[in-house]
Amino acid sequence: MKIKRVKNEFFLLWIAMALFGWSAISCDSTPKGDSVLLKDYGAEPTVINIDAYTMSNSNFRTALWTGVNLQSTLMSIPVGGDVGLEKHPTTDQFLRIEEGTAQVVMGDTETSLTFVKTAGTDFAIFVPAGKWHNIINTGNKPLKLYSIYSPAEHPHGTVHKTQEEAEEAEEAAHQHFFNKNENFMTRELIQLPYATNALEPAISRQTIEFHHGKHLQAYVNNLKNLVQGTEFANADLETIVRESDGAIFNNAGQILNHNLYFMQFSPTGGDKPSGRLAQAINAVWGSFENFQKEFEAAGVGLFGSGWVWLAADRDGKLSITKESNAGNPLTKGLKPILTFDVWEHAYYLDFQNRRADQLKSLWSIVDWKTVESRY
Numbered sequence: 032m033k034i035k036r037v038k039n040e041f042f043l044l045w046i047a048m049a050l051f052g053w054s055a056i057s058c059d060s061t062p063k064g065d066s067v068l069l070k071d072y073g074a075e076p077t078v079i080n081i082d083a084y085t086m087s088n089s090n091f092r093t094a095l096w097t098g099v100n101l102q103s104t105l106m107s108i109p110v111g112g113d114v115g116l117e118k119h120p121t122t123d124q125f126l127r128i129e130e131g132t133a134q135v136v137m138g139d140t141e142t143s144l145t146f147v148k149t150a151g152t153d154f155a156i157f158v159p160a161g162k163w164h165n166i167i168n169t170g171n172k173p174l175k176l177y178s179i180y181s182p183a184e185h186p187h188g189t190v191h192k193t194q195e196e197a198e199e200a201e202e203a204a205h206q207h208f209f210n211k212n213e214n215f216m217t218r219e220l221i222q223l224p225y226a227t228n229a230l231e232p233a234i235s236r237q238t239i240e241f242h243h244g245k246h247l248q249a250y251v252n253n254l255k256n257l258v259q260g261t262e263f264a265n266a267d268l269e270t271i272v273r274e275s276d277g278a279i280f281n282n283a284g285q286i287l288n289h290n291l292y293f294m295q296f297s298p299t300g301g302d303k304p305s306g307r308l309a310q311a312i313n314a315v316w317g318s319f320e321n322f323q324k325e326f327e328a329a330g331v332g333l334f335g336s337g338w339v340w341l342a343a344d345r346d347g348k349l350s351i352t353k354e355s356n357a358g359n360p361l362t363k364g365l366k367p368i369l370t371f372d373v374w375e376h377a378y379y380l381d382f383q384n385r386r387a388d389q390l391k392s393l394w395s396i397v398d399w400k401t402v403e404s405r406y
């Protein structure tokens with residue numbers, strides 16, 4: 032009886048196949064997915080057939096998914112072309128070849144690429160942060176691959192049709208925001224443009240003496256020792272903050288952050304921004320007062336030590352960012368405009384644990400002319 036029943040089931044299956052076609056009753060458990068729509072899916076829950084997407088992409092680079100801490104891009108490298116020799120100072124990278132043949136090279140400097148491997152379809156490539164690397168298409172058809180960065184390396188929605196377009200964007204992204212001859216770009220202890228008691232009661236003389244004279248001085252001394260004999264020995268602050276990591280980044284970041292912080296204050300400060308900056312603030316937050324509220328809330332909500340920033344992208348669009356420890360929006364491709372220091376050393380002598388009160392009081396000494404000049 033059992034055999035007969037199985038036979039019957041096969042007979043029914045055969046009838047169903049005849050009526051509806053094989054695909055409708057396929058037992059294949061691999062979903063075929065929707066049709067390929069190449070776009071940046073942003074930080075949204077996404078399930079796609081990455082192979083189909085990678086094979087459909089014919090741009091040099093298409094950002095496929097850009098989240099807060101991770102990004103995936105699709106790449107198509109023409110015959111004889113390459114990804115481009117580069118290094119990501121603080122970002123590990125994973126790449127997978129969906130189709131093609133490539134030579135992978137890596138090394139500690141641009142001129143000593145001692146790691147050389149051949150890779151092909153279905154190969155994975157892991158690039159450690161800080162390694163120079165390149166992937167050269169050595170096959171006779173476009174090299175199709177996808178890449179995963181953590182954190183994101185390119186702006187959301189990035190599309191580079193050709194390598195030339197990618198290089199132009201790269202160059203623009205690495206263009207300095209600040210002139211290295213600006214006074215706040217000094218790696219020496221910056222000279223304050225006001226007396227140590229001039230910012231009272233917002234910031235007391237004692238706090239300035241410790242904050243500027245001891246804390247900032249220590250970062251200056253540390254950086255001097257750390258960069259000796261390194262590629263950053265003679266680099267300007269912005270370059271170091273953009274390209275370094277670890278202790279060098281922490282100390283250089285703290286110098287740049289404090290320089291921007293101390294130089295944005297004046298005993299005759301207060302009031303409101305004007306001109307382009309005021310318009311840009313109103314465009315995002317509706318009013319200066321709303322912006323102040325959000326800025327203070329960001330500072331209060333930052334857990335532990337760090338900085339709250341008003342920053343601008345390359346189109347001038349403003350945003351508030353929170354950065355922990357020595358962080359600076361420069362590392363996200365944003366220009367720092369205004370910053371409040373929320374390390375306890377910035378306010379503990381004057382306000383003890385009342386960070387919100389310190390942040391509120393700082394508005395009375397902000398020199399908006401200086402801040403506007405950064406925008």
Ligand SMILES: [Fe+2]
Pocket residue numbers: 242246289372374376377
């Ligand atoms: Fe500080």
